[in-house]
Amino acid sequence: MTAKKTTKTKTSAHKPASTQSSSSVGSSTKNSKHSAELWISMLKEMIFYRRFEERVLAAYTQQKFSGFCHLHIGQEGLCVGLQRALDAKDYMISGYRSHTQAIAKGIAPLAVFSELFGKASGCSGGKGGSMHMFSKDKRFYGGHGIVGGQAPIAVGMGWKIRYSKEQHVVVCYLGDAAMNQGQVFEAMNMAAVWQLPVLFVIENNLYGMGTHIGRTTTIGATQQYKRALAFDMDHSQVNGQDVLTVYDHMSKTIKRVRKGVPHLVEALTYRYKGHSVSDPSLYRSKEEVNSYKDDHDPIKTLAKRLQNDGITDEDSIRAWDKEIKAELKSIEAQADKAAPPDKALAYHHVYSQ
Amino acid sequence: MPTMTFREALLDAMHIEMQRDPHVFLMGEEVAEYDGAYKVSKGLYKQFGSMRVVDTPISEAGFAGVGVGAAMAGLRPIIEMMTWNFGIQGFDQIINHAAKMRYMSGGQFDMPLVFRGPNGAAHMLSSQHSQYVEAMLVNIAGLKVVCPSNPADGKGLLASSIRDNNCVIFLESEMMYSHTGDVPKGEYLVPLAKGVIRQQGQDVTLVSWGKALWKVMGYLSDIEKQLGISVEVIDPRTLQPLDIELIANSVRKTHRLVVVEEGWGFASVGSEIAAHITQLCFDDLDAPPFRVSSSFVPMPYAENLEHEVMPQKEDVLGAIKHISYL
Ligand SMILES: Cc1ncc(C[n+]2csc(CCOP(=O)(O)OP(=O)(O)O)c2C)c(N)n1
Ligand SMILES: [Mg+2]
Numbered sequence: 001m002t003a004k005k006t007t008k009t010k011t012s013a014h015k016p017a018s019t020q021s022s023s024s025v026g027s028s029t030k031n032s033k034h035s036a037e038l039w040i041s042m043l044k045e046m047i048f049y050r051r052f053e054e055r056v057l058a059a060y061t062q063q064k065f066s067g068f069c070h071l072h073i074g075q076e077g078l079c080v081g082l083q084r085a086l087d088a089k090d091y092m093i094s095g096y097r098s099h100t101q102a103i104a105k106g107i108a109p110l111a112v113f114s115e116l117f118g119k120a121s122g123c124s125g126g127k128g129g130s131m132h133m134f135s136k137d138k139r140f141y142g143g144h145g146i147v148g149g150q151a152p153i154a155v156g157m158g159w160k161i162r163y164s165k166e167q168h169v170v171v172c173y174l175g176d177a178a179m180n181q182g183q184v185f186e187a188m189n190m191a192a193v194w195q196l197p198v199l200f201v202i203e204n205n206l207y208g209m210g211t212h213i214g215r216t217t218t219i220g221a222t223q224q225y226k227r228a229l230a231f232d233m234d235h236s237q238v239n240g241q242d243v244l245t246v247y248d249h250m251s252k253t254i255k256r257v258r259k260g261v262p263h264l265v266e267a268l269t270y271r272y273k274g275h276s277v278s279d280p281s282l283y284r285s286k287e288e289v290n291s292y293k294d295d296h297d298p299i300k301t302l303a304k305r306l307q308n309d310g311i312t313d314e315d316s317i318r319a320w321d322k323e324i325k326a327e328l329k330s331i332e333a334q335a336d337k338a339a340p341p342d343k344a345l346a347y348h349h350v351y352s353q
Numbered sequence: 354m355p356t357m358t359f360r361e362a363l364l365d366a367m368h369i370e371m372q373r374d375p376h377v378f379l380m381g382e383e384v385a386e387y388d389g390a391y392k393v394s395k396g397l398y399k400q401f402g403s404m405r406v407v408d409t410p411i412s413e414a415g416f417a418g419v420g421v422g423a424a425m426a427g428l429r430p431i432i433e434m435m436t437w438n439f440g441i442q443g444f445d446q447i448i449n450h451a452a453k454m455r456y457m458s459g460g461q462f463d464m465p466l467v468f469r470g471p472n473g474a475a476h477m478l479s480s481q482h483s484q485y486v487e488a489m490l491v492n493i494a495g496l497k498v499v500c501p502s503n504p505a506d507g508k509g510l511l512a513s514s515i516r517d518n519n520c521v522i523f524l525e526s527e528m529m530y531s532h533t534g535d536v537p538k539g540e541y542l543v544p545l546a547k548g549v550i551r552q553q554g555q556d557v558t559l560v561s562w563g564k565a566l567w568k569v570m571g572y573l574s575d576i577e578k579q580l581g582i583s584v585e586v587i588d589p590r591t592l593q594p595l596d597i598e599l600i601a602n603s604v605r606k607t608h609r610l611v612v613v614e615e616g617w618g619f620a621s622v623g624s625e626i627a628a629h630i631t632q633l634c635f636d637d638l639d640a641p642p643f644r645v646s647s648s649f650v651p652m653p654y655a656e657n658l659e660h661e662v663m664p665q666k667e668d669v670l671g672a673i674k675h676i677s678y679l
Binding site for chain 2: 066115146178180
């Protein structure tokens, strides 16, 4: 098979956020083609995810559930910006840090919270937990616990799309450290050879558990997009902390992916909390964490911009935040009250009946 | 004898063996600068440096093979799998390469290689993080499979595994790392392939290992009190090769066998023991051997479901009652 000619688009190659002197500035809202409503809804959505994960953390700390729990706090910009560039019928698959990606893809927050609490009404029937959110209906093909395991599965979905001549794309979220898994490379190679509509998204938060990505790769901690060079695959980099930039970049990129041009995009981002709830983060300095919180926070960045441009003000943002917190409180209470799965369900779903 | 946690006992074994033999090194995810995901390698990096305590990328298939190559070339690698769920990524190297190398080279290559890490369910980790690999790996000729149930055995068996010239699969448990016990000081070896009688008894032989055995030990007084049955408990410690004679001798005395394992029962270590005992002790048995294991489903997440499918005290007591015709 002859490969289609591909263009290499390396757009908005932001320097690693830690080396930026001032706070990150993306495109201004002025002379943008988007409406104020869109920006405000993005802001609210990011606040919702931040508060959602904070509530999850509090519930975990109160021992309302157990197991591994990986939070997405700090990485909301990519989640929201990318989701807005997708159609409802597009496919998505991810790793274990995916509570909010699942919600973005359309799973009800209550179903995610109930899953965390191991309830029958959870989006995986209480069988998956924090790492395994699923919704066939919403085309969220999971929360996966084996690092990199989702990559070839994404390619399988890409194959189905081509096979059935659909117009959809597959989004495959991967961590930076997942790029060291052999099967991720096998997956990218097949996607490239067969020209499948797969968007591989590296959420480069700089760490795989306690290891800085710079210690396990020679290509530069913030140059993970270069992995695509091995396959002559389309690739790009985007500042994941700037939701508007993410949205515009993904909209453009996905147009090409939809035509059957696989693409690897590296989003530079940062996680504020430990790898999982039990990780004390001793491998990085407080200053490093604070520099991201203070200067590169996706919510603060957008909020500041909207205020500067007179689109909203602090009081409105505070009011939304309050509403969101109240909503989440009620969601958690409902999840708390929901029934655990009947014991008999332990024996269902092993084989098709 | 000093009291140590399981993790300290394992660390002690690695520490002593690394001091003793410069060919021994440790490699795995987060083993060096992070001191191990479960802190089993705490302090080793500081003492031995980056050639002997090596952080890897998340590349299990790759570094399992690095272990094989280093062993073939003359080193004695200890490869830590952060958990055996991820070790499955390395199964090709373990099964197709490490296990076969000596045989298919006509005996030219030793394989002094240990793969170690936590095995089995912890708590509410769902299907992909709760695998039991012992049944899969005892089926592979060329591998030894070891599963300690207490800190002292952890130390002694790990030291023996490191000194063994074969590929040893060493199965630990996340839930047991903080268990404490008396552990002999200094060099300490527990032989591989040798089981041990944990409690003498008359009426029923109960075989178990690893975390399941530790749980069973906690049920013994209730078994005695509630059922009035005296149980002989055997910990094989090494599952491949299996000390079947020790079990058979016990069954010849008690005439009854229960095997308790936390993993799944189909084609398992328990079924192997039951098959052997049926053959070796057919005329001695007063009841068919009975196996207790997890229900044949992937591990669910919800606490009540996890409890439902894993063997509990009632299941063990029920099994003993059943084969005793009580
Ligand atoms: C194959 C495999 N090896 C190891 C692990 C344990 N583990 C879980 S997450 C993780 C780090 C992954 O980092 P990255 O891919 O950067 O994603 P992030 O957690 O930063 O989102 C590790 C080592 C695993 N789940 N699967
Ligand atoms: Mg990462």
